[in-house]
Amino acid sequence: MRPQPARANVAAWVGATGSLSARLARAHPPFSVRVLQQGLAPAWPGEHDSLGLPAQAPLLAREVILFGNGAPLVFARSVTSMQAAHGAWRAIQGLGTRPLAHLLFSRSEIRRTPLEWQWLSIEHPQAREIARKWLAATDRPWLARGLWMRHSVFHRAGQALRVAECFLPRLVAAWPPTR
Template sequence: MPHTAFWHSPLISSPRALRPWLSERGSLTERLIANYPAFSVRVLAQGWARAHQDEMAILQLNGKTAVATREVLLCSNGTPLVFAHSITARSSLRGGFHLFGRSGSRPLGALLFADPTIRRSHLAWRKLNHRHPLWQKAVAAAGPQSATLWARRSVFYSGSDQLLVTEVFLTALLSSPCRTI
């Protein structure tokens, strides 16, 4: 099943100022660094967890399979701007995404976009609300947020290995001044 199966909200329905962020094909990390001062990555969790319901089909997992998971906040001056959630199968840690488990506080995007052999799928986006586990995790990590948050996701491929990256854009991203969008 393609990663867009549950992620098909029309981009036109997102806030105008957020559209360039949602549709950016390049590195979100590089864009944040270019637009916000004092960029930092705050690692929230890195380990094993169950995939969310809308992630299982993408990586062709059953509900009992634990996946390698990394959750971080991308911040400017300590203010969380993006909650990022990435998962991959255990076998991918021995293959194309062997650096995933050892990325520490380095931005994952820096690793992915530095390797010319890694391919990226199309982007898909969706508006999340309190019922979605990623909205819940974003609020738990970053504090109170809007009733709905926009997120985007894509799959990175290294050979036959897959890494699903989902980025939830927090309220502060649009309320914080930045140099350019």
Template sequence: MSVTRLSFPYGESIQWHSPDQIPQLPPSPFREWLLASGSLTQKLKSHCNQFEVKVLGEAMLPPFPGELPHQGQAWIREVLLCLDGIPWVFARTLVPGAMMDSAQDNFLSLGTRPLGELLFTSGDFTPGKIEVGEFTACDSLAKLIDSLEQESHHPLWGRRRYFSHGDQQLIVSEIFLPKARQLIDRLA
């Protein structure tokens, strides 16, 4: 895998929708993964011998237009979630600047620990709605997928979830990479 920090950030602007607004969601079992209300980290860990977080980059950056309204800067962290050495999920987290002021130790000390452990075990965060999106990777994300030697002949699916911390919300977007979709479909 020839991923470098020089390409960070990899994320791109995606149109997200409520699942009930999508005319045709993917078939099971992938649909259940996409809409799972619990921790995706825990679900992933239950399907492998070795779970690994590969940090692609983290920094205070401007979000994409419309990604985190009214925020000039956000702490952005992008990672790959790997199962038995295979990247399954590209995840992008956006933490508003004001939340970083009050809870930065939670985020800056993560290292290679999954964010899901913090969000679902600390009691400080409340999971919110899930939105989904189907899109064709372009630009940096497409280059990332190519560098992972995963062929993307079909549109990708992802989910975006909001987590509340007091009166602030952070956003976690999780894109299922082509290998994940292939392997999940075989679980049926």
């Protein structure tokens, strides 16, 4: 169904459940979040379907880079409907530089779908967009043939929030094993 990373350590990080932010904070302290943008944004392929929304529904997106030990580690994008952004998921608008995981993994009523992941070659439009945003935010080029992107959908009070996280293969390959 989905390709598997060739390196076991990469597979462990891409497939790890629970809070990625918490894992990164343990593996690469100190941990921080840099917000790149938050607001109305064009949808990426599959986002409307994942959220169960019509193709033209406006989406609120929050894009961040997760840093550990001062280095950029992961590009992340969270999207939800405008209705949910003013309802069940209104707290994401006030997160600032706090990790979204603080909200997602602290409330027992939130449910998560299983993780899905895919390899995007650098020629893929999403991968090119991520590489462009990464360079603009970090002054470091995305030096890879592509990226591993994973996503899942969180549900709260009947409203959905899709979270996607993108891994630079050469970085994640050097990370300590997940715990």
